[in-house]
Amino acid sequence: LLNADARLSESPEHSTEKQSRYDRLRSEITTRIEKQGTPLKNWDVTIHNGVRTGFNNAFVIDGNTKNRLARDPKNTELLKPVLTGKDIRKWETDFKDQWLVGTFPSLNLDINQYHGIKEYLSAYRKRLEPKPKGFEGKWKGRTSGSYKWFETQNCITYHKNFEKPKIIWPHLALNPEFALDTEHFYLTAPSNMLTMKNSRHPQEIKYLLAVLNSRISGYYMRQIGYSREGGYLEYKKSFVEKIPIRKIPSSEQEPFIRLADYILFLKQQPLTTSTEKLMPIFFGHIIDGLCYELYLPESVGKSKRAFAKYLQNLPDISAQSDKMRCVSEIFTEFYRQDHPIRNSVFFIDSVPEIAMIEKIVT
Numbered sequence: 001l002l003n004a005d006a007r008l009s010e011s012p013e014h015s016t017e018k019q020s021r022y023d024r025l026r027s028e029i030t031t032r033i034e035k036q037g038t039p040l041k042n043w044d045v046t047i048h049n050g051v052r053t054g055f056n057n058a059f060v061i062d063g064n065t066k067n068r069l070a071r072d073p074k075n076t077e078l079l080k081p082v083l084t085g086k087d088i089r090k091w092e093t094d095f096k097d098q099w100l101v102g103t104f105p106s107l108n109l110d111i112n113q114y115h116g117i118k119e120y121l122s123a124y125r126k127r128l129e130p131k132p133k134g135f136e137g138k139w140k141g142r143t144s145g146s147y148k149w150f151e152t153q154n155c156i157t158y159h160k161n162f163e164k165p166k167i168i169w170p171h172l173a174l175n176p177e178f179a180l181d182t183e184h185f186y187l188t189a190p191s192n193m194l195t196m197k198n199s200r201h202p203q204e205i206k207y208l209l210a211v212l213n214s215r216i217s218g219y220y221m222r223q224i225g226y227s228r229e230g231g232y233l234e235y236k237k238s239f240v241e242k243i244p245i246r247k248i249p250s251s252e253q254e255p256f257i258r259l260a261d262y263i264l265f266l267k268q269q270p271l272t273t274s275t276e277k278l279m280p281i282f283f284g285h286i287i288d289g290l291c292y293e294l295y296l297p298e299s300v301g302k303s304k305r306a307f308a309k310y311l312q313n314l315p316d317i318s319a320q321s322d323k324m325r326c327v328s329e330i331f332t333e334f335y336r337q338d339h340p341i342r343n344s345v346f347f348i349d350s351v352p353e354i355a356m357i358e359k360i361v362t
Contacts, residue, residue, distance in 0.1 A: 175361055
């Protein structure tokens, strides 16, 4: 009889019905997220691609080459620290002492004023020449365009935005991998960046960062993005700008911003103990909980897994002399076995919608 029941549960009809319920729930969650949020492109932001050079082997140089070129102070005007997609991870970056030769067409440079850079790029000239219009046959240089041989392939009229605080992310990722850059890194394409159009609310960029790095964001991208081999998603501009971000007052953004500050700080520290390594993960789970409250308020409310009401007075670590001690004390408090935040984090997947999200976004 048990075997018969097992066969029945695995029958095509039962499997189809189960899949149908699963698909309906996914569709319902996606709709609820969209109703709660405003597409990122409709915020006061600008999203741009990284620099497309057409031949990174020439335009992306190592630290030794940069130091040699920098002996002429004039050349330093064009040498910019650069990150590739592999250097960007969730909440953090890994600068590998790589530098971009920033000869953007929009600068209208006289290359003769940059003798060292001209000499360096001349070694690659055949590979850098743009393909002449109407040329037939195999071309050894770059694709056709209005750029000169020593210039990057795309114009980069927005190069000043690289000097602003910005959210950056790689083109391919399994789950959200957004980082905050305040060190003026440039990016190679196809990585992307987001900057704020004004500075009336300079901290708002951290609220956006927190939501973009949440499981809600990752779930939504799984519904609209293109999958690639190995489960990777294309985090291209046309998809990311559709992510619905809920607009809330600055006072309600504060817990997101504080928690983002804790994680950003911890990611810069040499975390050695298991407890220290757990702290940024746990704070990230709290951000996930806050996002669930934002986008699925009825479901979270019924489950009594509250977050926001316990996070109204988080300390600002920028004002703390011993930041590590401050963050550690906050973690210790919230991680107590009897603390409501810990209980909400550990049992939030008792909500069916959230259980589905957490199954899809690891």
